[in-house]
Amino acid sequence: MAKKKLMVHDLIRMKQDKEKISWLTSYDYPTAQFAEAAGLDMILVGDSLGMCVYGYQSTVPVTMDQCIVHCEAVRRAATNTFIVGDMPFKSYQISEEDAVANACRFIQEAGMDAIKLEGGKRITSRIRAIADAGIVVCGHIGLTPQSSGQIGGHKAQGRTVESARALIEDAIAIESAGAHLLLVEAVPPEVAGVIRKKLSIPVYGIGAGGDVDGQLLIISDLIGQFQAFTPKFVKKYANVAQVVTDAVKAYIKDVKASDFPDDTHCYHMLEGELEKFKTM
Ligand code: KIV
Numbered sequence: 001m002a003k004k005k006l007m008v009h010d011l012i013r014m015k016q017d018k019e020k021i022s023w024l025t026s027y028d029y030p031t032a033q034f035a036e037a038a039g040l041d042m043i044l045v046g047d048s049l050g051m052c053v054y055g056y057q058s059t060v061p062v063t064m065d066q067c068i069v070h071c072e073a074v075r076r077a078a079t080n081t082f083i084v085g086d087m088p089f090k091s092y093q094i095s096e097e098d099a100v101a102n103a104c105r106f107i108q109e110a111g112m113d114a115i116k117l118e119g120g121k122r123i124t125s126r127i128r129a130i131a132d133a134g135i136v137v138c139g140h141i142g143l144t145p146q147s148s149g150q151i152g153g154h155k156a157q158g159r160t161v162e163s164a165r166a167l168i169e170d171a172i173a174i175e176s177a178g179a180h181l182l183l184v185e186a187v188p189p190e191v192a193g194v195i196r197k198k199l200s201i202p203v204y205g206i207g208a209g210g211d212v213d214g215q216l217l218i219i220s221d222l223i224g225q226f227q228a229f230t231p232k233f234v235k236k237y238a239n240v241a242q243v244v245t246d247a248v249k250a251y252i253k254d255v256k257a258s259d260f261p262d263d264t265h266c267y268h269m270l271e272g273e274l275e276k277f278k279t280m
Helices: 008-016 029-038 064-077 096-108 121-132 161-176 189-198 240-256 273-278
Strands: 021-025 042-045 082-086 114-118 137-142 181-185 203-206 214-217
Touching (some): 008 021, 042 064, 114 121, 121 161, 161 181, 181 189
Parallel strands (some): 021 042, 042 082, 181 203
């Protein structure tokens, strides 16, 4: 039987029941198909696609149009999964009107169930405006890659009492602004645990330890596909880079040795046609 598609109230219930929620990024049709078939609870079409799919140095160059195309592909593959579309840089920074219009594109054009945007107190007006438009909103605090220039690079956050307190205030402000979900990235487990306890909305961690309601990882890290760097919090469950490299090497060897293709890979002429063809 196909699994039931989760909705935001199911995610809240899972928090209340202490049932951990599994969440991964996906950017394309095949991995989204595998993820849904494996029984994953949620997918994020993250702007990390800029690095994982396009080879950019950061998420900053990613555009709305790129995000929409990837969200559409993932939705086609995972029709029964709760999918969050990630709002890229410049899609919500400029004005509330812009933020609502772009959030609507994720829902209307790409069939997303929710959107995610980065930042704490300073973006609560955007969260409120998007939630008021009837859209499920996921906040994102801690290491926020779109503003890595301001926060000192891709560094863990909340490691001093002062910055931990600021993060907790951000989390409370995000919930009060109407967000339905919150992601906390690269913060000490103790800080994430306080945030989980203080909030009634589901709190997810990526690099935030185990005392949260759900876990997120980037699929390209999990399957060992992304090669540029591996954050401390990643657990690799496969080595796709090695599998693909080995397959390509074996193919090259076969081609050079004329071992591929063999007869099993060939189409044959129809009954009786080969004899006539030979006398042509
Ligand atoms: O874009 C993304 O995948 C993200 C994660 C790094 C949290 O926002």
